[in-house]
Amino acid sequence: MPMSANAKARTAAEAGGSRRGPLGTRILALTLLVIGSVGFVYPFLWMIATALRTPEGVAHGGASLWPIQWQWSNFVDGLDSFPFWTYLRNSLLSTLVPVVAVVFSSSLVGFAFARIRARGSGLLFAIVLSTLLLPQEVTIVPQFILFKNLDMIDTLWPIIVPTFFGSAFFIFLYRQFYLRLPEALTDAALIDGASWFRIWFSIYLPLSRPIIIATAVLQFMSYWNNFFQAAIYLTTDRWKTLPLALAGFQSVNGTDTPLLMATALVITMPCVLLFFIAQRHIIGGISFTGSK
Amino acid sequence: MSDIVQSLEGFLERLHIYAGLRPILSLVIMLAAVFAVAFAALWGAVRARWITRNTAAFWIFVSPWIVGFLLFTGGPMVYSLILSFTDWNLIDPAEFVGIANYAEAFSDPDLGQSIKVTLVYAVVSVPLQTVLSLAVALLMNIKVRGIHVFRTIWYLPSLVTGVAQAVLFIWVFNPSYGLVNGLLRLFGIEGPKWLFDADWALPTVVIMSLWTVGGNMIIYLAGLQDIAKELYEAAEIDGAGRWRSLWNITLPQVSPVIFFNVVTGLIYAMQTFTQGYVVTHNGGGPSDSLLFYVLYLYNNAFSFFRMGYASALAWIFFVMIMVLTALVFRGSAFWVYYESQRPKERKRRAHVG
Numbered sequence: 001m002p003m004s005a006n007a008k009a010r011t012a013a014e015a016g017g018s019r020r021g022p023l024g025t026r027i028l029a030l031t032l033l034v035i036g037s038v039g040f041v042y043p044f045l046w047m048i049a050t051a052l053r054t055p056e057g058v059a060h061g062g063a064s065l066w067p068i069q070w071q072w073s074n075f076v077d078g079l080d081s082f083p084f085w086t087y088l089r090n091s092l093l094s095t096l097v098p099v100v101a102v103v104f105s106s107s108l109v110g111f112a113f114a115r116i117r118a119r120g121s122g123l124l125f126a127i128v129l130s131t132l133l134l135p136q137e138v139t140i141v142p143q144f145i146l147f148k149n150l151d152m153i154d155t156l157w158p159i160i161v162p163t164f165f166g167s168a169f170f171i172f173l174y175r176q177f178y179l180r181l182p183e184a185l186t187d188a189a190l191i192d193g194a195s196w197f198r199i200w201f202s203i204y205l206p207l208s209r210p211i212i213i214a215t216a217v218l219q220f221m222s223y224w225n226n227f228f229q230a231a232i233y234l235t236t237d238r239w240k241t242l243p244l245a246l247a248g249f250q251s252v253n254g255t256d257t258p259l260l261m262a263t264a265l266v267i268t269m270p271c272v273l274l275f276f277i278a279q280r281h282i283i284g285g286i287s288f289t290g291s292k
Numbered sequence: 293m294s295d296i297v298q299s300l301e302g303f304l305e306r307l308h309i310y311a312g313l314r315p316i317l318s319l320v321i322m323l324a325a326v327f328a329v330a331f332a333a334l335w336g337a338v339r340a341r342w343i344t345r346n347t348a349a350f351w352i353f354v355s356p357w358i359v360g361f362l363l364f365t366g367g368p369m370v371y372s373l374i375l376s377f378t379d380w381n382l383i384d385p386a387e388f389v390g391i392a393n394y395a396e397a398f399s400d401p402d403l404g405q406s407i408k409v410t411l412v413y414a415v416v417s418v419p420l421q422t423v424l425s426l427a428v429a430l431l432m433n434i435k436v437r438g439i440h441v442f443r444t445i446w447y448l449p450s451l452v453t454g455v456a457q458a459v460l461f462i463w464v465f466n467p468s469y470g471l472v473n474g475l476l477r478l479f480g481i482e483g484p485k486w487l488f489d490a491d492w493a494l495p496t497v498v499i500m501s502l503w504t505v506g507g508n509m510i511i512y513l514a515g516l517q518d519i520a521k522e523l524y525e526a527a528e529i530d531g532a533g534r535w536r537s538l539w540n541i542t543l544p545q546v547s548p549v550i551f552f553n554v555v556t557g558l559i560y561a562m563q564t565f566t567q568g569y570v571v572t573h574n575g576g577g578p579s580d581s582l583l584f585y586v587l588y589l590y591n592n593a594f595s596f597f598r599m600g601y602a603s604a605l606a607w608i609f610f611v612m613i614m615v616l617t618a619l620v621f622r623g624s625a626f627w628v629y630y631e632s633q634r635p636k637e638r639k640r641r642a643h644v645g
Contacts, residue, residue, distance in 0.1 A: 063474035112353030142368030149294040151315040165360020225454035
């Protein structure tokens with residue numbers, strides 16, 4: 001379960017004792033962590049400071065974190081320089097629809113792999129896993145031609161449609177999650193004559209809350225920042241998304257750094273907020289992907 | 293296929309369906325037909341007692357993935373293999389040219405450059421990321437109050453990804469006004485031109501990639517906390533020091549996690565696109581020093597409209613990644629440790645990898 005990392009951390013902490021190490025080592029570790037944290041968070045803070053400067057301020061600001069000018073209007077001006085609300089709507093559409101689609105489709109397929117015994121299941125699952133190693137760039141040319149034939153170029157459909165068919169990575173995640181639930185859940189329901197669809201929808205799906213949140217958040221973050229597909233399929237302002245606006249920003253505004261940083265901040269904000277809201281599930285989800 | 297789509301869209305037009313919805317409804321109609329045929333076949337098979345109800349249910353449940361795979365992965369791969377033997381600009385009819393695309397790739401200096409850039413980046417950045425994230429995870433695996441605050445801080449940069457990260461770092465490394473050269477100037481050092489210098493551009497992108505090691509660090513931290521404490525206690529009784537424990541217990545125990553991260557990290561690094569694209573507006577950096585493979589593929593397909601050549605590039609890329617992954621798998625026998633007492637676990641991990 002995605003919570004396991006936290007649970008384990010807690011049991012490890014309760015056990016206490018032998019892993020503490022000598023005081024000197026701990027102080028050294030803590031010092032290194034503090035220095036590293038400053039280095040890691042500095043560019044982020046500098047980004048915020050730069051977003052609040054005037055163009056002249058940028059020339060004199062150097063490495064300082066103090067904005068000096070507090071030019072709040074940068075945020076408004078930055079967003080005014082392109083059709084922000086249209087782009088925001090497109091970004092939301094091309095992120096939220098896939099989130100809902102992937103959550104349900106991957107759960108359905110993952111459930112079948114975990115619980116329904118059938119010939120060919122193992123082989124098919126191996127194929128699902130092998131597609132994880134396949135970079136999407138390999139199939140991008142035929143996909144582009146496919147969507148061109150479907151008359152879907154310069155719409156959000158090429159980004160949205162594939163997510164309705166499940167994603168190999170999340171199918172894997174759901175399967176592992178369902179394998180850990182007691183098998184008795186299905187046996188009892190089968191004896192009562194429930195259909196597989198009923199079992200999935202009324203028993204397993206409601207139990208999937210932690211994995212649904214992890215999936216939704218990870219999917220949101222990857223599609224919110226989706227640039228490769230957007231750059232290929234979206235060509236006009238009508239359907240462009242926020243990452244494309246940011247990439248095209250410099251050509252529009254010359255080199256107005258504060259405006260650029262303000263816009264970049266606004267675009268990053270949903271991910272940061274989401275992280276703080278669902279931190280536990282994100283950390284759990286990420287740990288889950290690597291260690292199991 | 294476009295004929296079917298056009299006739300379907302014509303049909304929807306007669307029904308006065310809003311133009312924006314016609315493409316998706318055409319697709320839905322086609323998919324519904326495919327699913328109807330497949331489900332009817334399954335139903336017939338169950339009636340004839342060829343397969344059990346459970347088997348039929350399984351195939352119905354996984355049918356979305358199978359259709360998606362055929363439509364967006366399997367089918368396109370076969371199609372791109374065929375395309376790679378043609379010359380096609382999307383407008384004129386495709387022309388069969390045999391292995392000409394592959395022959396051209398063999399002697400294309402730009403392709404050579406892009407392979408060099410991509411491989412150097414992957415081979416340098418992935419080990420650096422691995423060492424840094426593992427080292428930080430080890431530091432963070434101590435029990436001090438408020439340690440989770442550090443975890444959050446180190447993870448935070450991973451949220452600034454893609455274009456936002458690229459534009460931020462273009463300014464962090466700006467030769468005149470950037471953060472890095474500003475700091476160096478405090479010590480009286482005049483820094484290099486970073487992304488604007490052909491020699492420094494790729495190292496700068498490697499440094500950028502180190503900023504987002506937080507995700508890997510969390511995976512390692514979970515792996516470290518999975519290690520049974522009895523192992524350390526036994527080692528301590530036997531008189532093993534901290535370094536000895538690290539080398540003989542910790543590293544072997546997390547080696548499967550390292551392996552997983554190296555494989556996924558390599559594939560991910562090979563796919564680098566945004567950095568090269570954003571830095572110089574799809575030009576590939578100063579003297580093509582950031583001409584990543586995928587960027588070159590993108591330019592051939594969507595700037596030069598050479599679909600045949602781009603498909604050949606895609607297949608070469610596919611083979612390259614397979615070879616690289618196979619090498620890592622082959623090498624893993626020497627350093628990845630799976631606990632032999634847990635054969636089931638081992639089997640599952642081998643499966644996953």
